[in-house]
Amino acid sequence: MPANKTGPSGKKKGRRARFLVIAVVVLLLTGFGYGTYWSVSTVRASFPETTGSIKLKGLSGPVEVKRDGHGIPQIYADSDEDLFRAQGFVQAQDRFWEMDVRRHMTAGRLSEMFGKGQVETDAFLRTLGWRKVAQEEYDTKLSARTKKYLQAYSEGVNAYLKDHKGSDLSVEYAALDLSHDYTPEKWTPVDSVAWLKAMAWDLRGNMQEEIDRSLMSSRLTPQQIEDLYPDYPYDRNQPIVGSGGVDRATKKFDPKAAATGTASGEGSGAGGASGLGEASQGVATQLSSLSKTLEQVPALLGPNGSGIGSNSWVVSGKHTATGKPLLANDPHLAPQIPSLWYQMGLHCRTVSASCNFDVAGYTFAGMPGVVIGHNKDVAWGFTNLGADVSDLYLEKVTSSTYLSDNKQLPFKTRKETIKVADGTSREITVRTTGNGPIVSDRNTELGKVGRQAPVRDAAPDRGSGYAVSLRWTALSPGTSMDALFGLNTAKDWTSFRKAAADFDVPSQNLIYADAAGNIGYQAPGRIPVRGKGDGRHPADGRYPAPGWDSRYKWTGYVPQSALPWEYNPSRGYIVTANQAVIDQRTYPYHLTGDWGYGARSQRINDRIQWKIKDGGKISTDDMQELQLDNSSEIAELLTPYLLQIDVKDPFVREAQKLLENWAYTQDADSAPAAYFNAVWRNTLKLAFGNKLPKEVRVKGQCLRVRPADDAGPLEDLDGNARTVRECGERAADEAQPDGGDRWYEVVRTLLKDPDNDWWKTTGTVRNPGDRSRDELLGHAMRDARAELTAKLGKDIDTWSWGRLHQLTLKNQTLGTSGPGMIQHVLNRGPWNMGGGEAAVNATGWNAAGGYDVIWVPSMRMIVNLGDMDKSRWINLSGASGHAYHPHYTDQTEKWANGELLPWAFSDEKVEKATSDTLALTP
Template sequence: MARLNPIVRVLVVVCAALVVVALVATIAVTTVVRRSFPDRGGDVDVPGLSAPVTVLRDDQGVPQVYADTADDLFAAQGYVQAQDRFFEMDLRRHITAGRLSELVGESKDALDADKVVRTLGWRRVAEQELPLLSPSSRQYLQAYADGVNAYISGRSTSELGVEYAVLDLQLPDYHVEPWTPVDSLAWLKAMAWDLKSNYDDEITRARLSAYLSTRRIEQLYPPYPTKDHAPILSEADTATGSTVGAGSAAAVPSGTVRAAQAPSGRSALALAQKALASVPELMGRGDGIGSNSWVVAGSMTKSGKPMLANDPHLSPAIPSLWYQMGLHCRTVSAQCPFDVAGFTFSGTPGVIIGHNARVAWGFTNLAPDVTDLFLERLVGDKVEYDGRYTQVESREETIKVRGGDDVPLTVRTTRHGPLLSDVLDDVKDAGRDYRDNDAEAPTYDVALSWTALSPGRTADAIFAIDTATDWPSFRAAAAQFEVPSQNLVYADVDGNIGYQSPGKVPVREGFDGRWPVPGWSSRYRWASYVPFAQMPSVENPPEGFVVTANQQVQAADDPYLTQDWSYGYRSQRIRDLLQGRTGLTAADMAKIQFDNRNGMAPTLVPLLLATDLSDDAFTREAQQLLKGWNYTQPPDSAAAAYYNAVWRNLMRLGFDDELGDDLQADGGDRWFQVVTTLLKRKSDPWWDNRATPGAIENRDEIVRQAMVSARLELTRQLGKDASRWQWGRLHRLELEHTPLGGPSVPGPIRAMVNRGPIELGGGSGLVDATGWNAAEGYEVTAVPSMRMVVDLSDLDKSTWVNLTGASGHAYDAHYDDQVDHWATGRSYPWPFTQAAVKDASSDELTLKPGS
């Protein structure tokens, strides 16, 4: 089974205590869950509204809101999202404030998460951001909070969500606090955290340097293959558009950096990595977390107008991370400028990805290097910098624990950021292993520099993008989108397309950001930030399309963006499917989103077929599956099942013997490139399995062993007849609810809230990016969290689909009613104009001004 999300681990512990009362409570809980269903029709009084607001819902329960003022519009958004998703919103705000223990009670995992989030200070930064925002943004945030509070006021917790009823069985008397604008802003920090950059690669490289040479580490982080996989912007694009200019820092030799890391420093880095891993994954991290988006000009479409596609790849969840919604001012004006629809985050006003009446946009993660780890040298509470010691800043915090005692926390900060290696009990002594009880001897700790720890105006950007009318106004809005840095694709009804990368990206001096560096020297520092005018951008590129799938941005990229890209297997496949096309329709775009060809297989399969298995008829039966295989991975493919089992065993035999238990090869597209390079050499230290002393294996022997092991493994799991194997029987998605869906929760409750298993095609590094971790198994760990295609010739012909459904209430008709369409590559019509929305509506709710 895949490793549990930290939030799930936390709440599994809590819910496991309910086993004794579960069977007695199940009938009552089932009744309670129905009590929390929202009213979708009729009239409801909502205090604070200035005029009636209409909420129309379609057959999937997706709301489209119509109001006369912007304040009423966002108040209604808050009210409706609280109807469907309030527990999810409440859980998120507890996590982002470092207050998870207040919700779930005594749990080491919850407490560890709270300590790390408090140390990072997400909510503190959000509090500092609020006064920096424009008056209109603050007004919209407050209106949204008023709408949420209008819904939750006077309702018991059991009327807000079944999750409260279950948790109250063990920990009664929970009090729901009013929603605030800062609760919404703090969620943007969580989004930035999960999508930030290469910090994990940075720590991993440093840890590997303890026992691997620089050359062997670099083999595991090969250069981006620009000759085979085109970057986002071509040379023609960069010749005509605004692109990143000069100013990047020269990299200090990596050996110099690592020489500064004493053994205790490496220990500090390992434990800092553990601290970082304690932060709950709200959107997901690791291989498979990314996105596809592309936009095509009218010259390539049947209608003669642009089309835009987007499918962000994030951790699976039920309810889905996204909430579909339309926000419409009845009369669009300067005072009420919104006429927008798309995918929102419950808990945050506005539309994150979608379109308005004139422009459409999509996001993929740019993932520039916006974090750095500084190894700090301290004596007591004083930190060294250029030979002088100054006092470390500190503050005291108190973590409240539901049903338990308060926990004090001291947070220490240097000029580079919070000290992560202070945070957890088993991390505090990192770097102190050779001080020999000498209080004056230096110790080592790890500080994190991260752009999102400085207050910004990303919330302003969301509202500005929602109301953009053309390319200049869209770029002006993007300029305010500081974190997380994203690739933005653009199209408008006038026929223009474009690309813009926004974000706050540091310019480094003395290092390139790929390795942790000494914090005691001013040689290594952030000198400035990349000016927005120098961030990559292009309007109406000569190729007639733009594809972004987390690949390198430019052929001659400056290193301060990052050198840790996704390796372009997804992006190049999309480009290949678009190149030379004309007459494209929305259905064609959606078909590309569901493409499941494995870009690594054409490189590896010829070697697998050439492997001599004449003395092993049993394995040869499986080998025959690869003859004539077209390298696609639908769920019923026997060849895909065997190929991926070979791939997993190749990771294990080729790399895991040297990487250690917590650094095992996950098999994602970085490993595609690693193996592509290694396959050219029959002998290399990576091919030698250290677990077999006295033998030195080469490439062909390891490949043969992987094929034999894969045959045995699938025989045990899927049966002896290889022709009956199916990839989907291995590659399954479990939609697991947080907190009620964990394996230690009583079965009747799990059955109520979980969905699955769902057999899927696709895989890691594929356009249909159903990611899996080769170190753990074949289960799906990342998914296209939604899919959308926007047709700028007629917005009512656009299509969309969510992973699960609009509702967060189990047993509600819209809890999981989109799953089947999503899993099979189908979408729903996406009405936008008022006439189309009205025609598609099945429920109408009127929110009336109330006292």
């Protein structure tokens, strides 16, 4: 635990220290550019030794660390423990600051590093109890083998920490030391396990959709809400698994069997609201505040809300130029520097009972093993399955009890003490019901709930009222860490599926290929089975449910044997890109009602089908080119309607002509892509955004806009009137259209109904509102022309999509909240990007907030099962987390250009690619 400075002049000291931090870090970082010796030596002090020899306590034999020209390490050892001990040491060399921040986040201890500004975030994370669950997982669930590997990894990290302090670890620690005394604690196995909880949180499914639908219910009819959440287009965008059924007797899934049954809760339609009754009047305030709380939790994998996804696909050897499978994967995650991923190889010199690993791929700094990659026999990739594994419950509460089936039950409570860098602390009480922890206790902006008294006071001394609890699969101990080591050592389809069965959270799509020529897919995960509801409102997870009614509780989990899978399908390929796993209308278990809508997956399916038609063969180059496909489905759908509009204004007509003969591609230098995406954004704003709930902030308080137009009256949480001017800028995320492929489906249906009410807007005496589809689209074209003129200039010949659609890589601590000069030095970019939302080359942006890139293909890989040494890979940034190290961003330019690096795997090829060799000795 870090020591803290205290004393009568603590406040003044703290201000001086913070000023010193800014001054010294600026000196450290900017001075480097001018060749200042002290600055250079300080920055370089943390650079890792990559040649020579280092003694590493605990090793049973010598270990070699071979790094290629991009600093990517390949480790060679003679025992499993030595392999993971060395992995911990090497990752600490490159990325310990990142590791330390992550473990403080997962433990709810960010305040110890960064001060009181993180107290609320810590309080919410303590309420969820990630670290507590990870400890239970380590103590009660994980195998002895996994614990042995985790312990060895921790010993390697701690061996590095023993000899490195302060700026020798990272320049960021030099800054921390000037504001308060901080010494990193030893690494523990639970620090590694807890990272899986952060991973699961960012991939938790439809929690935001639950909140959004509930917030919409205060302004829209049930049918209007259903308009905005259309059914999955099974007839157009094929699911991952094309057919199959579950045997009701054995509860086993057979990909060749006839489909049976109807999914629980499927097709609930406009009647899908929760059975909250009169309590629903209070749920909007609760959930609005909860939504803001969720946004404060660091999203390490991707932005909160919908839209984020990943691509993976595998093609059988019968359709490839090599005659063996090709497997591609590119997870779409938050852009950051250093990249979330860490490339690495782990090799036993001789694979045996005491040394089981010969694997390479992508892992996370702070976790042993490889998460995505291949060994000599099999390759695998991940995309998010998107199963609904979390439910929000509205609870009827008193200060000490909650209602359950007409009985008042006592909360389970625990105390948590949050220590702050300035020496202060805050104690919170976590209250838990049978459904899960009360997450609404952690928000100080809660207003009046239901018909009860205000609940602003800190728990547990609140009066009677309502609260929101969370049921989530990741809050129960699991075995996902066992699964990772099982995947690393899998030799065939049978051992791969056995490992996948242990991967309980987060629920992922797993694709597979092996050197023998087989391909496969497995849907693993702990996915809940819900009760029947009250007869009028199904318990389908689409809305928050009444926590006091046991008919809405979870009754178990989908049997692992019943989860969909495929092995060597006759079509010869498998595509997973967050689309529906299987036709939910006939599959007997409810997985989710909130899939991605299949724009990316169907584009990949179509392009593979076009290529293999009449015997065409797919090469590694073809796989790489497909990863860069930037075609826009919504542009192909909407552009013909835009071109039919008779535009009178020559200024707007000039922009409209850009869309003529456009091929719907979104290259960085494309002017048509820039104009179309601006039209799409303004179409969403006019048709939907001004009719959906919005949030604005005044002095930290959320305000509700009522009615839709900005001229309407406003209220703060106490019911006080506020003007639009007082409210300032509104947030751009709550229930607002993000422009993803769900909105493609919404608009696809409405385009066929030109007089639908969604096309109608509120106007004024001078400017009457739009009354039809074509009027609104014409309005959007005018607004887009004006917007791009302001952003890109009057001359359309100078417009380009990339100038609007830019990527900046930010250091996730000082790079986001430090002084501007520090951010300038630590961060990189911008890059003008092609691609777009719901394109295969998914450089995502949120139409409610602007055009900046907010998620990316965080890495790209293509595995060649015919010759592993002919595989290719790339990372978003580089191997190093040290800001001025040569490998800080040495892969980024190649990544931005769509290039891939050679991926050496065999001993011979690794040796040939090696630039530096470090010997670790006992």
